Amino acid sequence: xSIDSFEASRKRSDExxxxxxxxxxxxxxxxxxxxxxxxxxxxxxxxxxxxxxxQDMGIATRIIIADxxxxxxxxxxxxxxxxxxxxxxxYLACGIDPEKTIIFTHSAVPALNQxxxxxxxxxxxxxxxxxxxxxxxxxxxGHALTGLLLTYPVHQACDILFCKGNIVPVGKxxxxxxxxxxxxxxxxxxxxxxxxPEPEGVLNDAVEIPGLDGRxxxxxxxxxxxxxxxxxxxxxxxxxSKTDADRMITYDKENRPGVSALLTTAALCxxxxxxxxxxEIGEGGSGALKKYVTESVNEFLAPIRERxxxxxxxxxxxxxxxxxxxxxxxxxxxxxxxxxxxxxxxxY
Numbered sequence: 001x002s003i004d005s006f007e008a009s010r011k012r013s014d015e016x017x018x019x020x021x022x023x024x025x026x027x028x029x030x031x032x033x034x035x036x037x038x039x040x041x042x043x044x045x046x047x048x049x050x051x052x053x054x055q056d057m058g059i060a061t062r063i064i065i066a067d068x069x070x071x072x073x074x075x076x077x078x079x080x081x082x083x084x085x086x087x088x089x090x091y092l093a094c095g096i097d098p099e100k101t102i103i104f105t106h107s108a109v110p111a112l113n114q115x116x117x118x119x120x121x122x123x124x125x126x127x128x129x130x131x132x133x134x135x136x137x138x139x140x141x142g143h144a145l146t147g148l149l150l151t152y153p154v155h156q157a158c159d160i161l162f163c164k165g166n167i168v169p170v171g172k173x174x175x176x177x178x179x180x181x182x183x184x185x186x187x188x189x190x191x192x193x194x195x196x197p198e199p200e201g202v203l204n205d206a207v208e209i210p211g212l213d214g215r216x217x218x219x220x221x222x223x224x225x226x227x228x229x230x231x232x233x234x235x236x237x238x239x240x241s242k243t244d245a246d247r248m249i250t251y252d253k254e255n256r257p258g259v260s261a262l263l264t265t266a267a268l269c270x271x272x273x274x275x276x277x278x279x280e281i282g283e284g285g286s287g288a289l290k291k292y293v294t295e296s297v298n299e300f301l302a303p304i305r306e307r308x309x310x311x312x313x314x315x316x317x318x319x320x321x322x323x324x325x326x327x328x329x330x331x332x333x334x335x336x337x338x339x340x341x342x343x344x345x346x347x348y
Contacts (some may be wrong), residue, residue: 009175013080013203016167020202024058030165030199032064035083036074039090040224041297042209042217044304045268050169050204052095052138061101062163062329063091068106068113072149073137088318090339093308098321104329105322106159111333115158116151122187123154123180157181161196162333170201192343195336210264212241214257226266227310231298238262238294243286251278259289266293269300 020027029192031051033043055061065084070077088103096103106113128134131153138145148155153176160168160181178201185196208216211223218224225234242258249276253260253272270277281288311318341347 006172006175009201010203012200016200016202020054021029021057021060027167028060028062028063028163029054029167029169030064030099030160030163030167031067032159033081033087034069035064035072035087037083037219038086038224038226038228040217040226041197041265041268041301042211042224043090044094044227045209047169047204048091048094048169051071051101051159054169055097055101056095061096062165063096063101063103065103066159068148069152069155072146072152074144075142084322085318086228086312088322089308089311092311092318092321093227098229098325102328103321103325105326107160108326109274109329109333110155111330111337112158112162113155114337115340116155118188118344119154119157119161119184120151122184122191125150127180127183128153131180132173145295153177153180154272156182156184156262157184160199161185162336163329164197164336166197166199167202168199168335169204175201175203180207186345187215188340192340195339195343208260209268210257210260212237212261212265214242214253214261225297230305231302234297234301235294238290238297241290243289247285248283249278249281249285249289259286262289266296269296303310 016027029051030341031047033039033047039048044181051061051063053179060331065087067080067084084105091103092098122265128150132148134145134152137149137152143149156177157180159165162183168174168181170178174264178199185198188196211217211221212225213221213223215221215223225237229237241262243262244259246256246259249263251255251260260274263277266272267274273328277292281292
């Protein structure tokens with residue numbers, strides 16, 4: 001993405017952000033996650049916190065649990081049901097309200113997935129291969145390029161457009177997905193008649209949340225603090241994290257990734273700055289740093305965990321939330337597919 005096009009996206013995003021609290025009724029937001037494991041602090045600060053804020057602002061919010069996308073680069077769905085239910089528990093514990101937000105799964109909404117067929121006719125193979133996420137996912141997985149991974153950006157367009165989503169919270173690296181969705185919507189509207197909005201990416205300013213080893217926090221790296229961990233498990237995980245031999249605690253991302261990652265984690269949980277925390281700990285060394293981080297994380301997560309324990313003990317309620325979300329998503333998807341069929345003269 002060129003600097004010019006990024007700046008244009010940033011400007012549009014800023015305009016939308018300013019308008020969201022003023023005219024929340026104008027917006028429908030679609031966002032989601034792949035159920036490949038437990039949600040962690042990176043998810044919370046990166047996306048979930050913002051979803052809750054937008055939901056509470058009165059914006060129509062839809063969250064997709066992208067279960068079909070698990071098999072873009074994995075050969076098993078062995079733990080998928082457990083992952084899906086735990087994802088719903090995490091969402092609710094963090095403040096997602098099923099009365100205001102529709103939570104649903106890919107596989108339970110056939111009409112959403114049926115949009116793939118007309119949408120695939122609107123993109124070329126070279127456009128799909130150019131998508132940076134497809135390239136990076138393919139390289140990371142070591143897998144052969146599956147048809148599902150190749151068409152992942154189009155499937156994402158189905159997710160956004162089935163509910164006429166017009167805003168999607170994204171990081172800079174996800175803007176090419178939004179551009180591809182806009183392209184699909186534009187081409188459909190030009191070819192068959194206006195059905196879809198052209199969605200905009202609302203850029204989030206979240207810092208990249210570091211894991212306990214200084215790399216990006218990720219389930220696959222095993223460096224994440226999951227929301228479902230107990231206080232004791234969190235303490236053990238932080239205690240094992242790598243720091244360095246320098247007793248003086250300073251914030252230096254380049255040269256001290258382990259120490260700096262811990263400082264960022266504490267800063268996010270306390271609302272303080274990394275430098276402020278580092279100066280306070282001073283020559284207390286990594287032991288004092290880890291103790292401070294453990295207390296900060298556990299104090300921050302305490303209310304979420306308390307709610308999580310209550311929710312996890314009521315499987316029936318979690319199933320009801322998902323069934324109702326799937327029902328509402330199907331209503332929306334069926335209505336959109338009817339519009340698509342009518343626009344394409346496929347009503348018989």
